[in-house]
Amino acid sequence: MEYTVEIENLRKEFKGFTLKDVSLRIPKGYIMGLIGPNGAGKTTIIKLIMNLIRKNSGRILVFGKDHIRYEAEIKSRIGFVYDVPPFYEDLKLKSTASAIAPFYPEWNQQLFLKLMDEFELPLDKKLKKLSHGMKMKFSLCLALSHHADLILMDEPTSGLDPVFRQELLERLSHIMLDEEKTVLFSTHITSDLERIADYITLINNGKILFSKALNDVLENWVVIKAEKDLLEKKDIPGIMGYQKTEYGIEILTSDVKKARTLLPSDSITEKASLEDIMYFTNKGDNNA
Amino acid sequence: MLKHIRRELIFNQTQLYIFAGYMIIFWIWVDWQDISFRFSLLFLSFVLPLFCAASIQAREERFKAWTLNCSLPTNRKTLILARLVTSWLLIFAALVFGLLFSALFQENPAFLSQFLELKSLLIFLLLSSLFLAFLLPFVIRFGLSGVIIGLVALQILGVITLLLTSMSGNKENILRSFIHSVINAVKFLLNHDPTPAYLLLLLVSAAAINAFNLKFSQFLFLRRDF
Numbered sequence: 001m002e003y004t005v006e007i008e009n010l011r012k013e014f015k016g017f018t019l020k021d022v023s024l025r026i027p028k029g030y031i032m033g034l035i036g037p038n039g040a041g042k043t044t045i046i047k048l049i050m051n052l053i054r055k056n057s058g059r060i061l062v063f064g065k066d067h068i069r070y071e072a073e074i075k076s077r078i079g080f081v082y083d084v085p086p087f088y089e090d091l092k093l094k095s096t097a098s099a100i101a102p103f104y105p106e107w108n109q110q111l112f113l114k115l116m117d118e119f120e121l122p123l124d125k126k127l128k129k130l131s132h133g134m135k136m137k138f139s140l141c142l143a144l145s146h147h148a149d150l151i152l153m154d155e156p157t158s159g160l161d162p163v164f165r166q167e168l169l170e171r172l173s174h175i176m177l178d179e180e181k182t183v184l185f186s187t188h189i190t191s192d193l194e195r196i197a198d199y200i201t202l203i204n205n206g207k208i209l210f211s212k213a214l215n216d217v218l219e220n221w222v223v224i225k226a227e228k229d230l231l232e233k234k235d236i237p238g239i240m241g242y243q244k245t246e247y248g249i250e251i252l253t254s255d256v257k258k259a260r261t262l263l264p265s266d267s268i269t270e271k272a273s274l275e276d277i278m279y280f281t282n283k284g285d286n287n288a
Numbered sequence: 289m290l291k292h293i294r295r296e297l298i299f300n301q302t303q304l305y306i307f308a309g310y311m312i313i314f315w316i317w318v319d320w321q322d323i324s325f326r327f328s329l330l331f332l333s334f335v336l337p338l339f340c341a342a343s344i345q346a347r348e349e350r351f352k353a354w355t356l357n358c359s360l361p362t363n364r365k366t367l368i369l370a371r372l373v374t375s376w377l378l379i380f381a382a383l384v385f386g387l388l389f390s391a392l393f394q395e396n397p398a399f400l401s402q403f404l405e406l407k408s409l410l411i412f413l414l415l416s417s418l419f420l421a422f423l424l425p426f427v428i429r430f431g432l433s434g435v436i437i438g439l440v441a442l443q444i445l446g447v448i449t450l451l452l453t454s455m456s457g458n459k460e461n462i463l464r465s466f467i468h469s470v471i472n473a474v475k476f477l478l479n480h481d482p483t484p485a486y487l488l489l490l491l492v493s494a495a496a497i498n499a500f501n502l503k504f505s506q507f508l509f510l511r512r513d514f
Protein backbone atom coordinates (compact mmCIF):
# COMPACT_ATOMS: atom_id res chain seq x y z
CA MET A 1 0.00 0.00 0.00
CA GLU A 2 1.23 3.48 -0.86
CA TYR A 3 1.21 6.07 1.91
CA THR A 4 0.81 9.82 1.48
CA VAL A 5 1.93 10.64 5.01
CA GLU A 6 4.30 8.54 7.11
CA ILE A 7 5.05 9.66 10.65
CA GLU A 8 7.58 7.82 12.80
CA ASN A 9 8.25 8.34 16.51
CA LEU A 10 7.22 11.96 16.36
CA ARG A 11 7.74 13.83 19.59
CA LYS A 12 6.91 17.39 20.50
CA GLU A 13 7.24 18.76 24.00
CA PHE A 14 5.34 21.77 25.25
CA LYS A 15 5.03 23.06 28.77
CA GLY A 16 2.33 20.81 30.24
CA PHE A 17 1.79 18.65 27.15
CA THR A 18 3.87 16.17 25.18
CA LEU A 19 3.09 14.45 21.93
CA LYS A 20 4.57 11.09 22.75
CA ASP A 21 6.48 9.32 20.00
CA VAL A 22 3.59 9.18 17.58
CA SER A 23 3.73 6.86 14.59
CA LEU A 24 1.03 7.07 11.96
CA ARG A 25 0.60 6.25 8.30
CA ILE A 26 -2.08 7.69 6.05
CA PRO A 27 -2.78 5.55 2.98
CA LYS A 28 -3.01 7.27 -0.36
CA GLY A 29 -6.52 7.80 -1.67
CA TYR A 30 -8.33 7.54 1.65
CA ILE A 31 -9.83 9.74 4.35
CA MET A 32 -8.11 9.39 7.70
CA GLY A 33 -10.14 10.70 10.62
CA LEU A 34 -8.13 11.95 13.56
CA ILE A 35 -10.28 11.93 16.65
CA GLY A 36 -9.68 12.77 20.24
CA PRO A 37 -10.85 15.17 22.90
CA ASN A 38 -9.80 18.81 22.97
CA GLY A 39 -6.11 19.11 23.82
CA ALA A 40 -5.36 15.52 22.78
CA GLY A 41 -2.75 16.56 20.19
CA LYS A 42 -4.70 16.54 16.92
CA THR A 43 -3.80 20.10 15.96
CA THR A 44 -0.19 19.52 17.03
CA ILE A 45 0.12 16.64 14.55
CA ILE A 46 -1.29 18.74 11.71
CA LYS A 47 0.96 21.69 12.61
CA LEU A 48 3.98 19.39 12.70
CA ILE A 49 3.15 18.02 9.25
CA MET A 50 2.92 21.62 7.98
CA ASN A 51 6.16 22.54 9.78
CA LEU A 52 4.38 25.29 11.69
CA ILE A 53 5.93 23.96 14.86
CA ARG A 54 9.29 22.27 15.31
CA LYS A 55 9.47 18.63 16.29
CA ASN A 56 11.73 17.47 19.10
CA SER A 57 12.40 14.16 17.38
CA GLY A 58 10.95 11.78 14.84
CA ARG A 59 10.44 11.74 11.12
CA ILE A 60 7.68 12.97 8.83
CA LEU A 61 7.50 11.94 5.20
CA VAL A 62 4.88 13.43 2.91
CA PHE A 63 4.57 11.98 -0.60
CA GLY A 64 7.62 9.92 0.39
CA LYS A 65 9.80 13.00 1.00
CA ASP A 66 11.10 14.69 4.13
CA HIS A 67 8.63 17.43 5.02
CA ILE A 68 11.32 20.03 5.84
CA ARG A 69 13.87 19.29 3.16
CA TYR A 70 11.24 19.38 0.42
CA GLU A 71 8.97 21.84 2.20
CA ALA A 72 7.98 24.08 -0.71
CA GLU A 73 7.48 21.18 -3.14
CA ILE A 74 5.37 19.25 -0.64
CA LYS A 75 3.27 22.23 0.39
CA SER A 76 2.42 23.01 -3.22
CA ARG A 77 0.48 19.71 -3.18
CA ILE A 78 -1.24 20.30 0.18
CA GLY A 79 -4.53 22.07 0.78
CA PHE A 80 -5.12 23.20 4.33
CA VAL A 81 -8.20 24.15 6.32
CA TYR A 82 -7.45 25.24 9.88
CA ASP A 83 -9.90 25.57 12.76
CA VAL A 84 -9.17 29.30 12.95
CA PRO A 85 -8.94 30.65 9.38
CA PRO A 86 -5.62 32.57 9.34
CA PHE A 87 -6.44 35.42 6.99
CA TYR A 88 -5.82 39.17 7.00
CA GLU A 89 -9.31 40.14 8.06
CA ASP A 90 -9.31 43.58 6.46
CA LEU A 91 -8.72 42.21 2.97
CA LYS A 92 -11.28 41.24 0.39
CA LEU A 93 -11.60 37.61 -0.57
CA LYS A 94 -10.41 38.28 -4.10
CA SER A 95 -7.29 40.09 -2.83
CA THR A 96 -6.43 37.22 -0.51
CA ALA A 97 -6.87 34.69 -3.30
CA SER A 98 -4.84 36.76 -5.76
CA ALA A 99 -1.92 36.91 -3.29
CA ILE A 100 -2.02 33.16 -2.66
CA ALA A 101 -2.71 31.83 -6.16
CA PRO A 102 0.76 32.44 -7.70
CA PHE A 103 2.32 30.10 -5.13
CA TYR A 104 0.49 27.09 -6.55
CA PRO A 105 1.58 25.87 -9.99
CA GLU A 106 -1.66 23.89 -10.31
CA TRP A 107 -3.93 26.80 -9.34
CA ASN A 108 -7.12 26.79 -11.41
CA GLN A 109 -8.78 30.21 -11.45
CA GLN A 110 -11.85 28.87 -13.26
CA LEU A 111 -12.33 26.23 -10.58
CA PHE A 112 -11.78 28.82 -7.86
CA LEU A 113 -14.48 31.09 -9.28
CA LYS A 114 -16.81 28.13 -9.74
CA LEU A 115 -16.34 27.05 -6.13
CA MET A 116 -16.79 30.62 -4.86
CA ASP A 117 -20.03 30.70 -6.76
CA GLU A 118 -21.17 27.31 -5.49
CA PHE A 119 -20.32 28.25 -1.90
CA GLU A 120 -22.09 31.61 -2.39
CA LEU A 121 -19.00 33.53 -1.30
CA PRO A 122 -18.80 37.21 -2.27
CA LEU A 123 -15.44 38.05 -3.90
CA ASP A 124 -15.68 41.73 -3.02
CA LYS A 125 -16.47 41.32 0.65
CA LYS A 126 -13.86 41.72 3.37
CA LEU A 127 -13.10 38.68 5.46
CA LYS A 128 -14.05 40.45 8.69
CA LYS A 129 -17.60 40.74 7.35
CA LEU A 130 -17.93 36.97 6.97
CA SER A 131 -19.22 34.48 9.52
CA HIS A 132 -16.96 31.70 10.80
CA GLY A 133 -18.73 29.23 8.52
CA MET A 134 -18.14 31.40 5.47
CA LYS A 135 -14.47 31.77 6.34
CA MET A 136 -14.21 27.99 6.57
CA LYS A 137 -15.89 27.73 3.18
CA PHE A 138 -13.34 30.17 1.78
CA SER A 139 -10.50 28.13 3.27
CA LEU A 140 -11.91 25.03 1.65
CA CYS A 141 -12.36 26.86 -1.61
CA LEU A 142 -8.66 27.85 -1.62
CA ALA A 143 -7.62 24.33 -0.65
CA LEU A 144 -9.58 22.79 -3.52
CA SER A 145 -8.61 25.31 -6.19
CA HIS A 146 -5.07 24.05 -6.71
CA HIS A 147 -5.88 20.35 -7.10
CA ALA A 148 -4.15 19.41 -3.83
CA ASP A 149 -3.21 15.75 -3.47
CA LEU A 150 -3.35 15.95 0.31
CA ILE A 151 -5.96 17.95 2.19
CA LEU A 152 -5.32 18.64 5.86
CA MET A 153 -8.40 19.70 7.78
CA ASP A 154 -8.21 20.69 11.40
CA GLU A 155 -11.67 20.74 12.98
CA PRO A 156 -13.24 22.00 9.76
CA THR A 157 -16.80 21.37 10.90
CA SER A 158 -16.64 22.96 14.34
CA GLY A 159 -18.90 25.97 14.52
CA LEU A 160 -20.61 25.15 11.24
CA ASP A 161 -24.34 24.82 10.80
CA PRO A 162 -25.69 21.34 9.91
CA VAL A 163 -26.47 22.36 6.34
CA PHE A 164 -22.89 23.35 5.55
CA ARG A 165 -21.50 20.42 7.50
CA GLN A 166 -23.53 18.14 5.28
CA GLU A 167 -22.37 20.05 2.21
CA LEU A 168 -18.74 19.82 3.26
CA LEU A 169 -18.93 16.08 3.87
CA GLU A 170 -20.63 15.50 0.53
CA ARG A 171 -17.96 17.54 -1.19
CA LEU A 172 -15.23 15.53 0.50
CA SER A 173 -16.88 12.30 -0.61
CA HIS A 174 -16.98 13.70 -4.12
CA ILE A 175 -13.29 14.64 -4.00
CA MET A 176 -12.44 11.11 -2.96
CA LEU A 177 -13.86 9.73 -6.19
CA ASP A 178 -10.47 10.73 -7.54
CA GLU A 179 -8.47 8.00 -5.85
CA GLU A 180 -5.27 10.03 -5.94
CA LYS A 181 -6.37 12.36 -3.18
CA THR A 182 -5.85 11.85 0.53
CA VAL A 183 -7.56 13.65 3.40
CA LEU A 184 -6.56 13.98 7.03
CA PHE A 185 -9.62 15.22 8.89
CA SER A 186 -9.28 16.04 12.57
CA THR A 187 -12.41 16.51 14.61
CA HIS A 188 -14.09 15.81 17.88
CA ILE A 189 -17.46 15.61 16.13
CA THR A 190 -17.25 11.89 15.55
CA SER A 191 -20.54 11.54 13.68
CA ASP A 192 -18.98 13.40 10.74
CA LEU A 193 -16.27 10.79 10.42
CA GLU A 194 -18.59 7.80 10.74
CA ARG A 195 -20.08 8.95 7.45
CA ILE A 196 -16.98 9.58 5.40
CA ALA A 197 -13.77 8.24 6.96
CA ASP A 198 -11.97 5.12 5.75
CA TYR A 199 -9.51 5.01 8.64
CA ILE A 200 -9.68 6.28 12.20
CA THR A 201 -6.87 7.31 14.49
CA LEU A 202 -7.71 7.94 18.11
CA ILE A 203 -5.37 10.16 20.04
CA ASN A 204 -5.57 11.03 23.70
CA ASN A 205 -3.19 12.95 25.89
CA GLY A 206 -0.54 13.08 23.17
CA LYS A 207 -0.56 9.34 22.57
CA ILE A 208 -2.09 7.37 19.71
CA LEU A 209 -4.42 4.73 21.13
CA PHE A 210 -5.15 3.09 17.79
CA SER A 211 -5.13 3.68 14.07
CA LYS A 212 -7.39 1.29 12.17
CA ALA A 213 -9.83 0.93 9.31
CA LEU A 214 -13.16 2.41 10.36
CA ASN A 215 -15.05 -0.77 9.42
CA ASP A 216 -12.80 -2.85 11.70
CA VAL A 217 -13.50 -0.51 14.56
CA LEU A 218 -17.23 -0.37 14.06
CA GLU A 219 -17.46 -4.18 13.65
CA ASN A 220 -15.22 -5.27 16.51
CA TRP A 221 -15.55 -2.63 19.18
CA VAL A 222 -18.52 -3.11 21.51
CA VAL A 223 -19.85 -1.75 24.74
CA ILE A 224 -20.77 -4.53 27.16
CA LYS A 225 -23.39 -3.76 29.78
CA ALA A 226 -23.30 -6.20 32.66
CA GLU A 227 -23.44 -6.62 36.42
CA LYS A 228 -21.03 -4.58 38.47
CA ASP A 229 -18.64 -7.33 39.49
CA LEU A 230 -18.10 -8.62 35.94
CA LEU A 231 -14.65 -7.18 35.83
CA GLU A 232 -13.58 -9.06 38.95
CA LYS A 233 -15.03 -12.39 37.78
CA LYS A 234 -13.89 -12.40 34.19
CA ASP A 235 -10.79 -11.46 32.32
CA ILE A 236 -12.39 -9.67 29.38
CA PRO A 237 -9.98 -9.39 26.44
CA GLY A 238 -9.18 -6.05 24.84
CA ILE A 239 -10.66 -3.81 27.50
CA MET A 240 -10.14 -0.22 26.38
CA GLY A 241 -12.11 1.41 29.18
CA TYR A 242 -15.07 1.02 31.48
CA GLN A 243 -17.42 2.99 33.65
CA LYS A 244 -19.54 2.01 36.62
CA THR A 245 -23.13 3.13 36.49
CA GLU A 246 -26.04 2.97 38.92
CA TYR A 247 -27.20 -0.30 37.36
CA GLY A 248 -23.98 -2.11 36.62
CA ILE A 249 -20.90 -1.70 34.56
CA GLU A 250 -20.25 -0.68 30.96
CA ILE A 251 -17.09 -1.98 29.34
CA LEU A 252 -15.59 -0.98 26.03
CA THR A 253 -13.74 -3.82 24.35
CA SER A 254 -12.01 -4.01 20.99
CA ASP A 255 -12.48 -7.78 20.65
CA VAL A 256 -16.17 -8.59 20.38
CA LYS A 257 -15.72 -12.25 19.40
CA LYS A 258 -13.60 -13.23 22.41
CA ALA A 259 -15.60 -11.07 24.76
CA ARG A 260 -18.86 -12.77 23.77
CA THR A 261 -17.54 -16.21 24.65
CA LEU A 262 -16.70 -15.07 28.15
CA LEU A 263 -19.78 -13.03 28.93
CA PRO A 264 -22.71 -14.10 31.08
CA SER A 265 -25.93 -14.64 29.16
CA ASP A 266 -27.70 -11.67 30.71
CA SER A 267 -25.08 -9.17 29.61
CA ILE A 268 -25.87 -6.85 26.71
CA THR A 269 -23.45 -5.97 23.94
CA GLU A 270 -23.96 -2.92 21.78
CA LYS A 271 -21.87 -1.75 18.86
CA ALA A 272 -19.63 1.06 19.98
CA SER A 273 -19.87 4.37 18.16
CA LEU A 274 -16.79 6.54 17.75
CA GLU A 275 -18.27 8.78 20.40
CA ASP A 276 -18.48 5.81 22.82
CA ILE A 277 -14.88 4.96 22.04
CA MET A 278 -13.74 8.53 22.61
CA TYR A 279 -15.72 8.74 25.83
CA PHE A 280 -14.56 5.47 27.35
CA THR A 281 -10.92 5.95 26.43
CA ASN A 282 -10.91 9.46 27.78
CA LYS A 283 -13.43 9.81 30.58
CA GLY A 284 -14.18 6.25 31.61
CA ASP A 285 -13.49 5.25 35.22
CA ASN A 286 -10.36 3.48 34.09
CA ASN A 287 -9.19 4.01 30.58
CA ALA A 288 -6.84 1.42 29.27
CA MET B 289 10.76 36.44 -5.23
CA LEU B 290 8.28 38.55 -7.21
CA LYS B 291 5.30 36.52 -6.02
CA HIS B 292 6.51 37.00 -2.45
CA ILE B 293 6.83 40.77 -2.85
CA ARG B 294 3.41 40.85 -4.47
CA ARG B 295 1.99 38.85 -1.56
CA GLU B 296 3.52 41.21 0.99
CA LEU B 297 2.16 44.24 -0.84
CA ILE B 298 -1.34 42.79 -1.18
CA PHE B 299 -1.52 41.52 2.39
CA ASN B 300 -0.33 44.89 3.71
CA GLN B 301 -2.22 47.14 1.32
CA THR B 302 -4.23 48.80 4.13
CA GLN B 303 -0.99 49.66 5.90
CA LEU B 304 0.48 50.97 2.63
CA TYR B 305 -2.36 53.45 2.20
CA ILE B 306 -1.82 54.71 5.75
CA PHE B 307 1.91 54.91 5.14
CA ALA B 308 1.47 56.79 1.86
CA GLY B 309 -0.81 59.31 3.61
CA TYR B 310 1.72 59.68 6.39
CA MET B 311 4.56 60.27 3.93
CA ILE B 312 2.59 62.95 2.06
CA ILE B 313 1.98 64.82 5.34
CA PHE B 314 5.66 64.44 6.29
CA TRP B 315 6.96 65.84 2.99
CA ILE B 316 4.46 68.70 3.00
CA TRP B 317 5.72 69.56 6.49
CA VAL B 318 9.38 69.27 5.43
CA ASP B 319 8.90 71.44 2.34
CA TRP B 320 6.64 74.10 3.82
CA GLN B 321 8.37 74.46 7.16
CA ASP B 322 11.80 74.39 5.56
CA ILE B 323 12.91 71.51 7.75
CA SER B 324 16.65 70.90 7.50
CA PHE B 325 18.07 68.24 5.23
CA ARG B 326 19.95 66.62 8.12
CA PHE B 327 16.85 66.27 10.27
CA SER B 328 14.85 64.87 7.36
CA LEU B 329 17.56 62.33 6.58
CA LEU B 330 17.81 61.16 10.19
CA PHE B 331 14.07 61.11 10.69
CA LEU B 332 13.49 59.02 7.55
CA SER B 333 16.34 56.66 8.45
CA PHE B 334 14.41 55.68 11.56
CA VAL B 335 10.77 56.04 10.53
CA LEU B 336 10.92 54.08 7.29
CA PRO B 337 12.46 50.92 8.80
CA LEU B 338 10.09 51.27 11.74
CA PHE B 339 7.15 51.18 9.38
CA CYS B 340 8.51 48.40 7.23
CA ALA B 341 9.74 46.02 9.89
CA ALA B 342 7.52 46.66 12.86
CA SER B 343 4.28 47.58 11.18
CA ILE B 344 4.15 44.75 8.63
CA GLN B 345 5.36 42.17 11.12
CA ALA B 346 2.86 43.44 13.70
CA ARG B 347 0.03 43.13 11.19
CA GLU B 348 0.97 39.53 10.58
CA GLU B 349 0.89 38.97 14.32
CA ARG B 350 -2.42 40.80 14.79
CA PHE B 351 -4.21 38.52 12.35
CA LYS B 352 -2.13 35.47 13.26
CA ALA B 353 -1.46 35.32 9.54
CA TRP B 354 1.95 33.70 10.01
CA THR B 355 0.03 30.41 9.91
CA LEU B 356 -1.13 31.30 6.41
CA ASN B 357 2.25 32.59 5.23
CA CYS B 358 4.14 29.62 6.66
CA SER B 359 1.65 27.17 5.14
CA LEU B 360 2.26 28.43 1.61
CA PRO B 361 4.58 26.46 -0.67
CA THR B 362 7.77 28.15 0.42
CA ASN B 363 10.14 28.01 3.36
CA ARG B 364 10.70 30.35 6.26
CA LYS B 365 14.07 31.58 5.06
CA THR B 366 12.50 32.79 1.84
CA LEU B 367 9.68 34.47 3.77
CA ILE B 368 12.19 36.53 5.75
CA LEU B 369 14.25 37.32 2.67
CA ALA B 370 11.04 38.51 1.00
CA ARG B 371 10.19 40.68 3.99
CA LEU B 372 13.61 42.32 3.93
CA VAL B 373 13.53 42.89 0.17
CA THR B 374 9.98 44.30 0.39
CA SER B 375 11.05 46.55 3.26
CA TRP B 376 13.89 48.00 1.19
CA LEU B 377 11.64 48.45 -1.82
CA LEU B 378 9.20 50.40 0.31
CA ILE B 379 11.97 52.45 1.89
CA PHE B 380 13.35 53.43 -1.50
CA ALA B 381 9.88 54.04 -2.93
CA ALA B 382 9.13 56.40 -0.03
CA LEU B 383 12.45 58.16 -0.51
CA VAL B 384 12.00 58.58 -4.26
CA PHE B 385 8.46 59.83 -3.70
CA GLY B 386 9.72 62.35 -1.13
CA LEU B 387 12.51 63.59 -3.34
CA LEU B 388 10.15 63.99 -6.29
CA PHE B 389 7.78 65.85 -4.00
CA SER B 390 10.62 68.10 -2.89
CA ALA B 391 11.73 68.67 -6.47
CA LEU B 392 8.28 70.03 -7.19
CA PHE B 393 7.54 71.98 -4.03
CA GLN B 394 10.76 72.59 -2.08
CA GLU B 395 11.77 76.24 -2.21
CA ASN B 396 15.29 75.61 -0.95
CA PRO B 397 17.23 74.11 -3.90
CA ALA B 398 20.09 73.03 -1.60
CA PHE B 399 17.81 70.55 0.18
CA LEU B 400 17.41 68.31 -2.83
CA SER B 401 21.00 68.55 -4.00
CA GLN B 402 22.26 67.69 -0.48
CA PHE B 403 19.94 64.72 -0.28
CA LEU B 404 20.98 63.46 -3.69
CA GLU B 405 24.66 63.46 -2.82
CA LEU B 406 26.06 59.96 -2.85
CA LYS B 407 27.36 60.41 0.69
CA SER B 408 23.91 61.40 1.99
CA LEU B 409 22.25 58.46 0.28
CA LEU B 410 24.85 56.04 1.65
CA ILE B 411 24.49 57.46 5.17
CA PHE B 412 20.75 57.06 4.84
CA LEU B 413 21.33 53.48 3.70
CA LEU B 414 23.65 52.77 6.62
CA LEU B 415 21.43 54.28 9.31
CA SER B 416 18.30 52.61 7.92
CA SER B 417 20.15 49.29 7.76
CA LEU B 418 21.24 49.66 11.37
CA PHE B 419 17.76 50.42 12.60
CA LEU B 420 16.21 47.71 10.44
CA ALA B 421 18.77 45.23 11.75
CA PHE B 422 17.68 46.07 15.25
CA LEU B 423 13.93 46.13 14.61
CA LEU B 424 13.33 43.11 12.38
CA PRO B 425 14.92 40.47 14.64
CA PHE B 426 13.42 42.14 17.70
CA VAL B 427 9.89 42.00 16.28
CA ILE B 428 10.34 38.44 15.04
CA ARG B 429 11.55 37.32 18.44
CA PHE B 430 9.31 39.32 20.74
CA GLY B 431 6.34 40.29 18.55
CA LEU B 432 4.22 43.40 18.79
CA SER B 433 3.81 43.05 22.54
CA GLY B 434 7.61 42.90 22.79
CA VAL B 435 7.91 46.19 20.90
CA ILE B 436 5.36 47.83 23.19
CA ILE B 437 7.05 46.47 26.30
CA GLY B 438 10.43 47.59 24.93
CA LEU B 439 9.17 51.12 24.27
CA VAL B 440 7.58 51.35 27.73
CA ALA B 441 10.80 50.03 29.29
CA LEU B 442 12.80 52.69 27.43
CA GLN B 443 10.42 55.40 28.66
CA ILE B 444 10.75 54.18 32.23
CA LEU B 445 14.52 53.99 31.86
CA GLY B 446 14.55 57.57 30.59
CA VAL B 447 12.40 58.83 33.45
CA ILE B 448 14.49 57.01 36.05
CA THR B 449 17.71 58.39 34.54
CA LEU B 450 16.33 61.92 34.53
CA LEU B 451 15.15 61.55 38.14
CA LEU B 452 18.53 60.23 39.26
CA THR B 453 20.28 63.02 37.38
CA SER B 454 18.16 65.75 38.98
CA MET B 455 18.60 64.18 42.43
CA SER B 456 22.39 63.93 42.10
CA GLY B 457 22.71 67.41 40.61
CA ASN B 458 25.13 66.06 38.04
CA LYS B 459 24.20 67.12 34.50
CA GLU B 460 25.98 64.16 32.89
CA ASN B 461 24.39 60.71 32.93
CA ILE B 462 24.58 57.50 30.96
CA LEU B 463 21.54 58.29 28.86
CA ARG B 464 22.76 61.76 27.97
CA SER B 465 26.22 60.39 27.17
CA PHE B 466 24.68 57.73 24.96
CA ILE B 467 22.53 60.25 23.09
CA HIS B 468 25.53 62.53 22.65
CA SER B 469 27.59 59.63 21.35
CA VAL B 470 24.94 58.82 18.77
CA ILE B 471 24.66 62.46 17.71
CA ASN B 472 28.44 62.77 17.45
CA ALA B 473 28.64 59.57 15.42
CA VAL B 474 26.00 60.83 12.98
CA LYS B 475 27.75 64.24 12.80
CA PHE B 476 31.01 62.47 12.07
CA LEU B 477 29.37 60.51 9.27
CA LEU B 478 27.79 63.60 7.77
CA ASN B 479 30.85 65.84 8.07
CA HIS B 480 33.41 63.37 6.80
CA ASP B 481 34.93 64.11 3.42
CA PRO B 482 33.30 61.97 0.75
CA THR B 483 36.46 60.19 -0.29
CA PRO B 484 35.99 57.04 -2.39
CA ALA B 485 37.31 54.90 0.47
CA TYR B 486 34.81 56.44 2.88
CA LEU B 487 31.91 55.94 0.48
CA LEU B 488 32.95 52.35 -0.13
CA LEU B 489 33.17 51.77 3.59
CA LEU B 490 29.63 53.09 4.05
CA LEU B 491 28.35 50.82 1.31
CA VAL B 492 30.17 47.73 2.57
CA SER B 493 29.05 48.39 6.14
CA ALA B 494 25.40 48.70 5.06
CA ALA B 495 25.66 45.50 3.02
CA ALA B 496 27.27 43.64 5.93
CA ILE B 497 24.59 44.84 8.35
CA ASN B 498 21.86 43.69 5.98
CA ALA B 499 23.51 40.31 5.50
CA PHE B 500 23.73 39.90 9.27
CA ASN B 501 20.12 41.06 9.68
CA LEU B 502 18.93 38.52 7.12
CA LYS B 503 20.79 35.59 8.68
CA PHE B 504 19.89 36.49 12.24
CA SER B 505 16.21 37.12 11.43
CA GLN B 506 16.01 33.83 9.52
CA PHE B 507 17.61 32.04 12.46
CA LEU B 508 15.03 33.50 14.85
CA PHE B 509 12.09 32.87 12.53
CA LEU B 510 13.10 29.23 12.02
CA ARG B 511 12.95 28.73 15.78
CA ARG B 512 9.41 30.05 16.18
CA ASP B 513 6.40 27.80 16.69
CA PHE B 514 3.08 28.99 15.29
